[in-house]
Amino acid sequence: MTTSTAKFRPGQLIHHKLFEYRGVIVDVDPGFQGTEEWYASVARSRPPRDQPWYHVLVHGQDLNTYVAERNLEPDETGEPVQHVEIGTFFEGMGDGGYIIRRKDH
Numbered sequence: 001m002t003t004s005t006a007k008f009r010p011g012q013l014i015h016h017k018l019f020e021y022r023g024v025i026v027d028v029d030p031g032f033q034g035t036e037e038w039y040a041s042v043a044r045s046r047p048p049r050d051q052p053w054y055h056v057l058v059h060g061q062d063l064n065t066y067v068a069e070r071n072l073e074p075d076e077t078g079e080p081v082q083h084v085e086i087g088t089f090f091e092g093m094g095d096g097g098y099i100i101r102r103k104d105h
Contacts, residue, residue, distance in 0.1 A: 005030070006052040006069065011090060011098040013075035014056065016067060018045070023065070024081045024098055026089045027055040034066060047071060057083040 006028045008014060015022055032039065032049035039049070047068030054072065056065045059081040080086075080093055090098035 006054075008052075008054060008069070008072060008074075009097075011094075011100050013078070013081065013097050014054070014072045015075040016056075016065075017071050017073055019071075021061075022059040022075050022077070022079075022081060023056040024059075024083075024086070024090070025054050026057055026064075026085075029053045029055075032068070043068070045071070057081060057085055057089070059083065 008025050008028070010025050010027060012025045013022065014025060030052060032043075032053050034053075047070050052069045054067050054069065056067055056072075057063075058065055060083075062084055064085070081098075086098070087101075089101055091101050092099055
């Protein structure tokens with residue numbers, strides 16, 4: 001997807017408004033890409049499926065989440081995210097977030 005319609009981009013630090021965790025965006029889907037079962041059991045606030053959803057590494061936990069855009073806001077702390085998979089996706093931190101690791105072809 002082009003992230004031009006998404007509010008957030010890969011590498012950006014975010015804060016989850018409902019669950020009060022920090023994280024970093026690793027990927028963006030143009031709309032909900034999960035299963036009906038997952039949506040029914042996990043997405044209890046019934047966020048819109050036709051708006052961007054984000055794959056997020058959660059700070060301080062070995063956890064990746066899938067979050068609707070309306071539940072996120074920018075994290076203004078500028079603090080790094082501690083997660084075991086940070087090096088898989090990012091080269092390090094730069095201005096405004098993480099620098100995406102270039103894939104070798």
